[in-house]
Amino acid sequence: MHSGSDEAVASSALGPPLGRSRARAGPLLTALAAAAVLAFALLTPDEYDQHLLMWVALNAVLAVGLRFVLLVGETNIGTGAFYGMGAYAAAVCTVNFALPFPVALLAGGAVATAASAAFGLVTLRTKGPYFMLISFAFTEVTRLIYTRINYLGGNSGIIGVFPPQALDPWLPALTVLLCGVLVLALYVCERSDLGRVFRAIENNDAVVETVGINVVSVKLLCLVLASFAVGVAGALHAHIFNVISPGDFSYLVPVFALAYVKIGGDSHVLGAVLGAALLTLVAQALEGAGALEQILFGAAIVAAMLLLPDGLWGAGRRLLRLPKR
């Protein structure tokens, strides 16, 4: 991109063009890492490992989806609601209507997309703390609504959400693959001109408005794209855990996702993925520690904010002296 000459300056100052070659190696290394994870998902016989891997993949989509809306400057706690809607919609498709698995996944994405469009149309005229609080309330209200609807199983939720049996050995790999595609799709949007408009809105929405771009529409598009990905992940969640209940989709889901993004680093999509992977594994290790788990999580967030302003991603980048983008 246009950092080309910056890189050239940086690398000539370093002697050999280390920065540049390392930056070029980035996509290759990422692809290799993704392939390795995929191979692991295909080959590992251990069910516990398989589950952990799928959990990481889902959390990565949640973190990347949350970060995507952060690009326009909004903290979307509604991520929890759209994840839940995707899960419930897919569960209903599978359990109540016995629809094919791909239809259930798409239905999860579609319901989350439609709901986020309606939600955003009303709420995206607000911004900053106002939007955050409204989206927080939205997630909590949808959670309470599930408990009151008998058709959705009320407080106990929906059980027996199984993917097709033939898919069983492939489910971990399929989950990793689908989540990878969703993350990649959002990243491609981020790197396009649309992504530049997102960043511009985050910088100064009035300037964007004065050059003929309807800011609310662009923010709505951003929210809807993120929610589709999160909705599909929710649909996968229902089929991986086989049981869903309202408590699974509280405000804690997006708050944890925010922790993944902030600890992993919000300047790059892989920071969010890294944060999701690391914290999910740490949470697993702390399982059974009770309240200690949440205390340690909170402490980790505070420590990351204080010590790692751009998360682990930024720290790693500085360590390797990579150019910023």
Place this chain on the structure above:
Amino acid sequence: MSALLVVEDLSRRFGGLTAVSGLSFDVREGEVLGLIGPNGAGKSTTFNVISGFYRPTSGRLSFRGEDITGLSASAISRRGLVRTFQHGSLLRDMSVHDNILIGALRAVRDRRERQRRIQETAELLGLGQLLDTTAGSLPHGHQRMLSIAIAVAARPALLCLDEPLTGLNSTEIAAALAIMARIRQEFATTIMLVDHNMRAVMRICDRIIVLNHGRKLAEGTPTEIRNDPEVIRAYLGDDQ
């Protein structure tokens, strides 16, 4: 010269305060029109209403013969009326290139054409060598030029500049005035500007409108304005 923008009986109230009251004027195709007046005269409010950031309380705005009263800022901009802000608003964390790109995005669909426009606009505003620089790290004068570049990249028919010269030194002001003259000439852009630098405004404007207490006090060529007793009284007080 035909009228590009017609403002008829425009008023804007904020609660009990009337910021602009019964203001009528037009901006003619190809001219540079200055809007001046003491602090609180309603210049910024007028700008905000014309550009769609505030709705008028009453009155009518038409641009190129079309009624644009009450349209949103982005809709007005797409019709060819683009403004800048006081303090030179820009996209601080983004490169100069991407700042100008945002300005050109809606106006030019073709990528290669857009790239040409970005280059051309950057060079006109003296930013041709700085495309990779982050906007927030530019010196003040360049930041001002960049905020104009964003607007110019959209190639507006009417460019509204809100205090483009404030905070610039005399060399930078001379350069900015030369750039405005070039924008006008090369892109057939009509310019309307608000500024406190009287000498500069007198130099560059074909016509000037003087506002005081939200009303039009005088309108005319720089020479007429300079010699208008009403204007002198508004600026210097009665005893003078």
